[in-house]
Amino acid sequence: MVEKLxxxxxxxxSSVKFSIINPTKKITYLxxxxxxxxxxxxxxxxxxxxxxxxxxxxxxxxxxxKLISMIFDTLxxxxxxxxxxIIGIGHRVVHGGKxxxxxMIINSDVISKINKSSIFAPLHNPFHLLAIQVSFSRFEKLxxxxxxxxxxxxxxxxxxxxxxxxxxxxxxxxxxxRRYGAHGINHFYVMKRSALLLNKSVRLLNVISCHxxxxxxxxxxxxxxSVDTSMGLTPLEGLAMGTRCxxxxxxxxxxxxxxxxxxxxxxxxxxxxxxxxxxxxTITSDFRELEEKYSIHKKSKLAIDLFCRRVxxxxxxxxxxxxxxxxALIFTGGVGENSSFIRKKIVDKLSLLGFFIDLQKxxxxxxxxxxxxxxxxIPILVILANENQVIAQETYxxxxxx
Numbered sequence: 567m568v569e570k571l572x573x574x575x576x577x578x579x580s581s582v583k584f585s586i587i588n589p590t591k592k593i594t595y596l597x598x599x600x601x602x603x604x605x606x607x608x609x610x611x612x613x614x615x616x617x618x619x620x621x622x623x624x625x626x627x628x629x630x631x632k633l634i635s636m637i638f639d640t641l642x643x644x645x646x647x648x649x650x651x652i653i654g655i656g657h658r659v660v661h662g663g664k665x666x667x668x669x670m671i672i673n674s675d676v677i678s679k680i681n682k683s684s685i686f687a688p689l690h691n692p693f694h695l696l697a698i699q700v701s702f703s704r705f706e707k708l709x710x711x712x713x714x715x716x717x718x719x720x721x722x723x724x725x726x727x728x729x730x731x732x733x734x735x736x737x738x739x740x741x742x743x744r745r746y747g748a749h750g751i752n753h754f755y756v757m758k759r760s761a762l763l764l765n766k767s768v769r770l771l772n773v774i775s776c777h778x779x780x781x782x783x784x785x786x787x788x789x790x791x792s793v794d795t796s797m798g799l800t801p802l803e804g805l806a807m808g809t810r811c812x813x814x815x816x817x818x819x820x821x822x823x824x825x826x827x828x829x830x831x832x833x834x835x836x837x838x839x840x841x842x843x844x845x846x847x848t849i850t851s852d853f854r855e856l857e858e859k860y861s862i863h864k865k866s867k868l869a870i871d872l873f874c875r876r877v878x879x880x881x882x883x884x885x886x887x888x889x890x891x892x893x894a895l896i897f898t899g900g901v902g903e904n905s906s907f908i909r910k911k912i913v914d915k916l917s918l919l920g921f922f923i924d925l926q927k928x929x930x931x932x933x934x935x936x937x938x939x940x941x942x943x944i945p946i947l948v949i950l951a952n953e954n955q956v957i958a959q960e961t962y963x964x965x966x967x968x
Contacts, residue, residue: 569588570651570653571586571588571595571648571651571652572589572652572655572961572962573641573652573654573655574657574954575634575658575697575701576953576954577658577693577696577697578690579693580602580603581599582599582600582633582634582637583597583599584598584599585597585954586641586648586652587954587958589961590962594954594955595648596611596614596645597954598610598620600633600636600637602626604626605626606624607624607625607626608622609624609636613645620640620644622640634697634700635700635704638705652705653711653965654961654964655708655712655961656712656715656954656960657694657697657698657713657715657957659694659714659715659716660694660716660748661686661687661690661691661717661718662680662683662714662716662746663683663718663742663746664683665679666683666716666718667716667719667722668716668722669716669964670713671711671712672714680695680698686746686800689838694714698712710968711965711968713957713961715751717748717749718748718750720747720750720751720785721745721747721792722792723791723793724792724794728794729744729746731743731744731745731798745795746800747783747792747797748783748795749781749785749797750795752777752952752953753775753783753785754956755951755953755955755956756775756896757771757775757790759935759952760894760947760949763937766893771893772889772893773787773893774885774894774895774896776895776896776902778805778877778897778901778905778908779808779901780807780809780900781807781810782805782901783796784796784805784877784880784884786884786887788887788889794884796812805876805877806841806842806873806876807842807843808843808844808851808852808853809838809840809841809842809844809851811838811841811845812842813876819837822836843856846868846872847866847869853908857870870911874908874911878912882916882918885919892919892944893945894944894946894947895913895947896948897946897949898948898949898950899951903950903951906929906931909923909948910925910928913946920944921939921943921944921946922942922943923943924943933950934950935947935948935949935950
């Protein structure tokens with residue numbers, strides 16, 4: 567039997583992560599990333615089968631399409647044997663808007679709707695569309711085997727009292743202004759993974775999932791379904807993030823425009839690109855650097871303290887949605903998986919809920935899913951993000967139906 571592989575493209579504003587996966591065997595053959603930092607573009611590929619690494623640096627590549635082409639060029643040159651077995655390409659898409667509520671084979675109609683939803687994810691959806699365009703041109707035989715998997719899909723189960731904003735109802739009825747959420751692919755993955763680790767049926771599982779990174783969100787999951795999430799109409803709402811402000815008083819925007827005479831474009835840039843822990847610390851959006859400077863730089867300390875307090879408050883708030891049974895707290899995402907310091911600061915505020923961290927388990931740096939709580943605590947898990955596995959499976963399932 568010919569092996570069937572899926573190529574996954576996970577596009578951000580300045581980087582593209584990619585994988586080649588056999589979803590039926592749940593084997594990842596290779597992972598990689600191409601990214602531009604300052605004046606340098608680099609590509610890193612790691613073959614998990616033979617543990618071969620490829621790392622190359624280039625002068626800064628300004629056109630996003632060339633970043634995608636660099637991936638295809640590298641795969642074509644180094645991993646042609648894998649490319650010949652690819653039956654589909656899965657694309658992570660941040661926002662499906664009101665139109666796209668589940669994973670779909672990409673056609674002109676889907677492309678149009680992803681484009682219309684770009685207004686809700688201007689830092690993400692346009693780059694997804696560029697990746698789709700390049701994929702179509704480079705793999706013409708697979709043009710009808712490209713699949714969009716949406717971060718908003720998992721949150722379709724959120725009840726109306728959670729997704730509605732307290733503004734005139736016609737804004738929802740006529741313009742579909744509502745909470746859509748984000749990071750749904752990974753929240754779904756860690757929910758399924760936690761059910762296995764807890765030996766509990768997904769249909770009975772009540773957990774709070776914390777996806778913490780440069781973009782951060784928290785989701786309340788009851789009986790295996792998302793019932794509330796911190797990101798809103800766009801990925802700007804919720805927690806303070808790397809450069810995004812998260813929850814603020816809307817009147818701040820009026821003040822900026824009316825009193826400070828800023829343009830709408832200036833305000834948007836400040837709230838999306840110059841706020842969050844970058845805005846508070848004044849020096850960086852990198853949580854690793856903030857940790858290093860925590861004891862010597864007051865604003866770095868303030869930025870982390872603010873971030874952790876808000877995470878703890880969301881966890882506390884979502885605990886009331888658990889129908890009397892909270893099975894676990896989950897940390898995932900770059901910061902959630904790697905920062906024992908930030909995890910401890912968050913959990914230390916949650917003793918009233920029955921969470922107590924085990925210092926030694928928390929400091930364990932192994933790159934594996936793990937429990938980090940004391941014996942008498944409600945379980946606390948660290949689960950490695952694996953969006954690409956979900957995307958590969960969704961892509962495989964849809965392509966196989968063609």
